[in-house]
Amino acid sequence: MTSRTEFSVVAEGLTKSFGDKKALEGLDLAVRRGTVCGLLGPNGAGKTTSVRILATLLRADGGRAEVAGFDVRREPRKVRRRIGMTGQAAAVDEILSARQNLRMFARLFHLDRATARRRAEELLESFSLREAADQQVKTFSGGMRRRLDLAASMILAPEVLFLDEPTTGLDPRGRAEVWEAVRGLAAVGTTVLLTTHYLDEADKLSDRIVLIDHGRRITEDTPAALKRAVGGDRLEVVLSDPADLPLAVKAVARVTRGVGPETDEERLSVHGPVTDGVTALTDVARALQEAGASVDDIGLRRPTLDEVFLRMTGKENA
Amino acid sequence: MNAAPIAIDAEGPERRAYWALIDCGTIVRRDLTHLVKQPSLIAWQLGFPIVSVLLFVYVFGSAMDVGEGLDYKDFAMPGMFAMTMAFGFMNTAMGVVIEKERGVIDRFRSMPMAPSAVVAGRGVSDVLQAGVDLAVMASIALVIGWRSDGSLPETLTAFALLLWLRFALIWVGVWIGLVTPNQEAAGNLFAVAFPFGMVSSVFTPPSLMPDWLGAIAMWNPVSSTANAIRELFGNPLPTGGSWVEENAMLLAFAWPLALTLVFLPLAVRRYQRLAR
Ligand SMILES: Nc1ncnc2c1ncn2[C@@H]1O[C@H](COP(=O)(O)OP(=O)(O)O)[C@@H](O)[C@H]1O
Numbered sequence: 094m095t096s097r098t099e100f101s102v103v104a105e106g107l108t109k110s111f112g113d114k115k116a117l118e119g120l121d122l123a124v125r126r127g128t129v130c131g132l133l134g135p136n137g138a139g140k141t142t143s144v145r146i147l148a149t150l151l152r153a154d155g156g157r158a159e160v161a162g163f164d165v166r167r168e169p170r171k172v173r174r175r176i177g178m179t180g181q182a183a184a185v186d187e188i189l190s191a192r193q194n195l196r197m198f199a200r201l202f203h204l205d206r207a208t209a210r211r212r213a214e215e216l217l218e219s220f221s222l223r224e225a226a227d228q229q230v231k232t233f234s235g236g237m238r239r240r241l242d243l244a245a246s247m248i249l250a251p252e253v254l255f256l257d258e259p260t261t262g263l264d265p266r267g268r269a270e271v272w273e274a275v276r277g278l279a280a281v282g283t284t285v286l287l288t289t290h291y292l293d294e295a296d297k298l299s300d301r302i303v304l305i306d307h308g309r310r311i312t313e314d315t316p317a318a319l320k321r322a323v324g325g326d327r328l329e330v331v332l333s334d335p336a337d338l339p340l341a342v343k344a345v346a347r348v349t350r351g352v353g354p355e356t357d358e359e360r361l362s363v364h365g366p367v368t369d370g371v372t373a374l375t376d377v378a379r380a381l382q383e384a385g386a387s388v389d390d391i392g393l394r395r396p397t398l399d400e401v402f403l404r405m406t407g408k409e410n411a
Numbered sequence: 412m413n414a415a416p417i418a419i420d421a422e423g424p425e426r427r428a429y430w431a432l433i434d435c436g437t438i439v440r441r442d443l444t445h446l447v448k449q450p451s452l453i454a455w456q457l458g459f460p461i462v463s464v465l466l467f468v469y470v471f472g473s474a475m476d477v478g479e480g481l482d483y484k485d486f487a488m489p490g491m492f493a494m495t496m497a498f499g500f501m502n503t504a505m506g507v508v509i510e511k512e513r514g515v516i517d518r519f520r521s522m523p524m525a526p527s528a529v530v531a532g533r534g535v536s537d538v539l540q541a542g543v544d545l546a547v548m549a550s551i552a553l554v555i556g557w558r559s560d561g562s563l564p565e566t567l568t569a570f571a572l573l574l575w576l577r578f579a580l581i582w583v584g585v586w587i588g589l590v591t592p593n594q595e596a597a598g599n600l601f602a603v604a605f606p607f608g609m610v611s612s613v614f615t616p617p618s619l620m621p622d623w624l625g626a627i628a629m630w631n632p633v634s635s636t637a638n639a640i641r642e643l644f645g646n647p648l649p650t651g652g653s654w655v656e657e658n659a660m661l662l663a664f665a666w667p668l669a670l671t672l673v674f675l676p677l678a679v680r681r682y683q684r685l686a687r
């Protein structure tokens with residue numbers, strides 16, 4: 094087993110079945126202390142199952158796992174005192190206020206009354222919930238709820254924080270709020286294991302990305318290396334008049350730095366790889382408009398999770 | 412963001428017992444806060460029994476002859492108390508299912524709190540709430556002219572038996588809450604619970620029902636509690652001489668005990684099996 098001090102989360106050969114459905118088929122995982130690890134995979138890949146096993150909520154059928162230096166199966170109480178967990182649903186009390194929620198959870202984390210109160214105030218402050226502190230949680234936006242959820246997981250300033258799809262179902266603003274909160278936690282040295290099926294989320298937050306599917310690790314790398322392997326954003330122009338194709342090819346070629354744009358004559362589409370997507374998009378749009386080309390659609394195409402899997406596994410992901 | 416580790420209490424066995432109590436208290440406090448913040452919940456819950464009382468006493472009561480000069484009010488009120496306690500298990504089940512669905516139970520399970528507190532806390536607050544329910548119903552009963560003709564100890568024993576039934580059904584409720592997949596399914600419970608409450612001596616003496624139905628009604632735990640408290644309130648139901656009815660007092664104690672002995676372990680086991 095890997096050294097305790099170096100890695101906060103270590104899993105070896107985890108297996109788990111529900112009936113005859115195999116959710117995990119020998120998952121290996123190692124998260125270095127103080128880093129953010131993104132567990133990326135499509136729905137049904139086994140992300141939630143992994144996190145629930147690591148957070149002592151579910152017992153694995155086989156394999157072993159250590160979190161914060163303790164075996165999750167043999168010493169769950171010790172693990173529970175060192176982790177924070179936010180599940181797929183924001184598990185906070187709807188009827189209580191944010192402040193009441195944090196005080197309640199702090200008490201259940203066995204802080205004495207005075208410390209519980211103080212901790213609640215600190216967390217309201219650091220998660221920007223002070224103003225809404227006395228409102229009932231059911232009036233909260235998705236982003237606020239999630240932030241409260243995160244705050245509740247941070248009561249003991251845990252060594253390891255598990256986040257299961259922390260931004261699923263949030264609007265862009267809510268996502269940004271949660272991302273900022275997660276970055277704040279990472280900045281003070283919390284080890285974070287987060288699951289997501291958004292490529293950009295894993296990219297923005299993680300030091301390393303573990304790609305999983307069908308209950309197994311497919312690959313693990315830094316976001317930069319993964320993106321290099323997959324290819325970055327592509328700019329695509331779709332025309333309404335085939336006569337404008339040469340014009341579009343010329344315009345797109347100017348922003349792809351030497352890589353020839355590809356043309357799809359059937360769809361009247363021209364596309365090529367770009368590095369600074371937004372600048373390229375405005376440049377090309379302006380050029381085409383000045384040339385009077387008949388543009389039907391213009392936009393950036395990010396590689397989808399499916400494409401990532403296609404490149405990594407060489408097969409279409411079911 | 413403050414990352415300094417927070418000092419937490421060391422965990423010897425006696426500290427564990429202490430914290431198990433505190434945790435239970437924290438959960439009860441939360442449940443009571445819920446109640447205070449949503450007083451309409453009590454009204455909603457009592458709506459059905461109260462409307463039933465008024466309907467049966469004022470609309471059907473005049474047409475009902477429950478026998479031997481027994482006033483319908485004196486017959487129906489204890490029945491209504493018992494039924495309210497019996498239907499209480501749906502609140503328990505619904506509460507558990509909502510917490511399970513929202514992931515609150517998972518959050519608790521991922522924390523170092525005492526696992527027993529989740530279930531014990533709910534038990535305590537449900538009994539407290541049942542006490543409030545009974546107080547409200549008894550006040551309404553007094554307003555419409557119902558009186559207990561039993562002595563004070565008898566009357567208090569009657570209310571204790573009612574809470575005893577409610578206590579037993581907490582474990583049925585927790586178990587159902589844990590095995591039901593979601594709120595909708597739990598909502599359908601009402602369809603099951605309704606006949607369970609009706610096929611009893613709550614509204615009609617079983618002796619007036621067809622034989623087979625009467626037999627089921629007599630053996631219904633709700634009937635035993637209803638009949639026992641009718642006795643304690645000084646208005647016993649004339650019995651057909653059957654053993655079940657003669658021994659209502661014994662059964663009002665024994666039925667809930669049996670339910671607890673079966674469903675408490677089932678609920679605990681099911682809770683532990685959430686890790687499967
Ligand atoms: N409680 C369960 N009962 C039956 N099957 C389950 C259960 N939980 C998960 N599964 C199955 O296990 C697989 C992995 O699920 P999950 O870990 O939730 O994936 P993810 O979180 O990556 O979407 C899926 O095929 C899912 O249907």
Ligand SMILES: [Mg+2]
Binds near residue numbers: 140141142181258
């Ligand atoms: Mg999931």
